[in-house]
Amino acid sequence: MSLRKKWISGPAFATFKKVLPPLSATEREAMEAGSVWWDGELFSGRPDWSVLLSYGPSRLSEREQSFLDNEVETLLAMLDEHRIVSEERELPEPVWDYLRHHGFFSLIIPKSYGGLDFSAFANSTIVGRIASRSISAAVTVMVPNSLGPGELLMHYGTEAQKQRWLPGLANGAEIPCFALTGPEAGSDAGSIPDSGVVCRGEFEGEQVLGLRLNWDKRYITLAPRATVLGLAFKLYDPEGLLGDSEELGITCALIPTSHPGVHTGERHFPMGQAFLNGTTRGKDVFIPLDWIIGGPDYAGRGWRMLVECLSAGRGISLPALGTACGHLATRSTSAYAVVRKQFGLSIGRFEGVQEALARIGGLTYQLEAARRLTTRALDMDESPAIVTAISKYHMTEMARTVINDAMDVHAGKAIQLGPKNYLAHNYMSIPIAITVEGANILTRNLMIFGQGASRCHPYVLKELEAAANPDEQAGLEAFDRLLFRHARFAAGNALGALWQGLTGARFNGAPVSGETAQYFRQLARMSRALALCADVSMLTLGGDLKRREMLSARLGDVLSHLYLGSATLKFFEDNGRPEKELPFVHYALARNLHAMGEALTGFLQNFPNRALALTLKALIFPLGNRYRPPADRYATAICRRLMTPGGVRDRLSALCYLPPASEPGLxxxxxxxxxxxxxxxxxxxxxxxxxxxxxxxxxxxxxxxxxxxxxxxxxxxxxxxxxxxxxxxxxxxAVDEFAVGELSRQQSRKRADVA
Structure with a gap:
């Protein structure tokens, strides 16, 4: 053992410490926050499919179903998105009152504080169904039930803070917002310049220990109407009033917007949407110390709080909006493809239209599958940061694809705004969903693989911890044990990748028989390839891998499509393996495998060490990359099913609100x-x-x-x-027509209202 340490582990340990970058405090907190779930199996190179299938399906309780059938349906009948967006510019007061009085802002708040205490799946289903009718209303409901005061209080608040705020948040007396993003800090929330200084000041006529705050925030949803402001800032203690550290770190506090010095009210106008979004500022605002969420003990612990809560909220709200776009596009485009005629035929008979409609159907099937699997994790009290990042990024991007296809098929009908247009507002909302809670470019390039490589890998995070151990001898001992396990892991993946490449993964195990068994085998093959490429990349590139975003993003794409593909297979199994859904499964999985093949090909073509790249290519694709896009026959079969009432069409548009035939539009x-x-x-x-x-x-x-x-x-x-x-x-x-002067009169009224 001592010789192994002297000649192998010791030199490797020294090299490892040089090659791999040290973890900053914020990086460590981000990696340690939340949990590793099915993503860990996918990164292992040997996913255990019995684990995936054991999670069980997502289901609504009787109480949740009743809320959907009654309160949600009543709300949907009240909404007129054209009027809300084009005339009112915000939700009408009766809608606000209904949302407050019927618990729409309390979906996640425990019953003991007056909330509904619904599951993540119910939360997602409610938001998605509302989004099919009104993005403005969906975002208004979404925000209080996502990252914000309610969630932070439930996880970290003191009992006094919970008693003070949660009942009011539950019954709608309090409207919350959370201020994180500012002009200089968007996706890089750790660089916020907003500050708080521990000091003494006057509060309610007494001198108390507290914080003096300065902030400038923007893009804060519900801020123009909020009564309570959640605020993230960096906290400093120059006088040592709380301890020995001068810089305590990111901290979160709750502040009534009526508090002196708090400024809210101004609005942004995101893509012409009507939900309230705006700014908040404060200069030399003094608050007592116990307004810190969790109390003084949580001073400086805000980053960990935010990362954990954001990872959960990111898996519910925006994926729900993306899935709602898929359901709406499926319902409307399949109908319009039959109704609209050219050259005497329904346009759904033309293969060009079928190609777009099949893409809508195939992606919507996968959107619904991923929505259910991700919320299942959250309902199991998991908080998988990588899974929710995958869901947010890919599900909003898939929504962009399906809504673009729907617009193309509808053509002229889709570009004329008015009550008859049921696509335009969802189309205009997509860039918003893609931007918020971490811009998609950064999510793909920095987070999915950047954090996933260390967080999900069975050995790397432990090796990093060993390298960071101040006790050199203890660190070496731990590293020695890990190194040889890691070496066996890497060698097994290399040999396994070659064998599966030569055999086409035919001998891989599958938990089912029939047409879908091949996909379990192929996903396992790609899991091996990912694990192998990740090991080689981290070993040879080390800290440079962070900066080689194009390379790491491609490996992130492999991990993402592994997750989406496995979600789709589980969804099919949970549904009872219905034969009519098989074309959707074939389409989605062929797309996933082709995307993984392209991502790995791009990775190998651009890997800087060409000898290693050629070796990896020989191991992973010894007979070439044979993954192809979905076959036309699957597209044709999908279109037949979508252009037939009932069955699969109804299941893939269940989130879509269907107004009465007498109402213009859908x-x-x-x-x-x-x-x-x-x-x-x-x-x-x-x-x-x-x-x-x-x-x-x-x-x-x-x-x-x-x-x-x-x-x-x-x-x-x-x-x-x-x-x-x-x-x-x-x-x-037909499309909307407006009388001469009607639109200009509306504009005049709007200008007068603004004035």
Whole structure:
């Protein structure tokens, strides 16, 4: 053992300490915050599929289902997003009152404080369903139930703070916001310049120990209306009033917005959306020490608090908005593809449209799968920071894809704003979802693999801790034990990657039989490849890997698609393996595997050590990268199912609110879709008669039906059904028109309101 330490472990230990960068305090807190969940299995190179399938499906309780069926449905009927966005510019007061009085701001607050205490899955489902109707209302509900005073209080607040604030937050008497982002600190929240200094000051007529704060924050949702402000700042103690350290670190406090010196009210106008978003500032604001969340003992512990709470909230709200976009796009585009005609045919018959519609269906299936798996983790009291980062990044990006495809299929109908347009506001909201809670570029390039490589790897974080041990001998002892386990791990992954590459992973185990077994095997193969590439990258690039963002982001893409693919397989299993869903599974998994193959190919092409790159390529792809995009036959099968009422179509649009047919917009299109499907057989009679030369090919419908009746090609009932269906169709494809001067009068009223 001593010889091993002298000649192997010792030199390796010294090299390791030089190559790998030291962890800063904020990096250590970020890595240690939360938990490692299924992402750890995926990073291991040997995922245990029985663990994944043992998690069980996400389900709503009777109380949660009742809330969705009653309170949520009542709210949805109250909402008119066109009027809210184009005329009111914020939620009407009756909507605010309804949200407050029916617990929409208390989804996560325990019953003992007056809250609903719903599951993460219920929270996600409620936000998603509202988002299909009104982004403005969804964001308003989302924020108090995500990162903010309520969540921070529940996890870290003193009992006195909980009793003071949680009942008011639960019943809507208090409206919260949380101020983190400022002009100089967005995704890099650790660099906030806002400050607090421990000092003595006057509060309620007495001299007390407290903090003097200065801050300038922006992009703070609900700030213009908030009654309580959660504030993140850096805390300093130059006089040593709390201890020996002068710089205590990031701290979080709760401050009533009515407190002297607190300034709120101004609004931003994000992408023309109507939810309240604005600024807050304060100069020399004195607060007592016990306004720190958690009390004085939590001074300087705010970064850990924020990272842990953000990782949970990031997995609920924005993925719910992304999934809602998928459900809305699926419902509306599948209907419109049948209703809208060109060259005498429904546009859904054209393969170009089918390609877009299949992408909408395939991605929506995966969005719903990932939403359910991620919220399942949170409902198991896990807080997996990497999983929620994957969900936030990829689910908002997938939403961008599906809403773009929906806009393309709807074409002119999608670009005319008005009550009939059910896509535009979701389309305009996508850049907001992609920007907030960590801009997507930074999430992909810095967080998913950057933190995941150390957090999820079975040995690296422990090796870093050994290297950082001030006791050199103890650190070497721990490193020696870890090093040889790590070496066996790496060698096993290298040999396993080669064997699976040569055999096409045919001999990998799978927990199921049938058509989906191949995907379990291929995902296990890619898990091996990821583990191997991660080890080689960290060993050879060390600290430079942080700066080689394009390389690390590609490995992050592999981890992400492993997660999305496994979520999809679990969703299919949880649903009872229905045959009608198989095309969606094939489409989604083929897309995931192709994306992983492309990511690894890009990684190998750009890896700086060319000899190692060629070696890795020979191990991972000894017969070449054979992963291909989804086959056309899956796209065609998806479109057939989506353009048929009921079944899979209903399950993949369950979050989508369906207004009555009398209401302009989606209700009209759905009614026309149902009617057009009902008369398809009658239309076929007409088309056959035209093909046989019995009826003219190009003739107005009224005259065409008259000729068909005269020749007894149709019955009176059939002709009437066609007329009624066509009337609904024409109403559905119509766009909004405004009277001369109406829009300019609206603008004048808005300018007057602003003034």
């Amino acid at each position: 209700g009209e299109v759905e009614a026309a879709f149902v009617a057009m499907v009902r008369v398809m057989d009658i239309e076929k009679k007409v088309l056959k008669a035209q093909k046989d030369g019995l009826l003219p090919r190009k003739l107005a419908l009224t005259e065409l039906l008259q000729q068909a009746r005269r020749q007894n090609l149709l019955t009176d009932t059939e002709a009437q059904q066609l007329r009624e269906a066509d009337e609904l169709r024409r109403r559905a494809i």
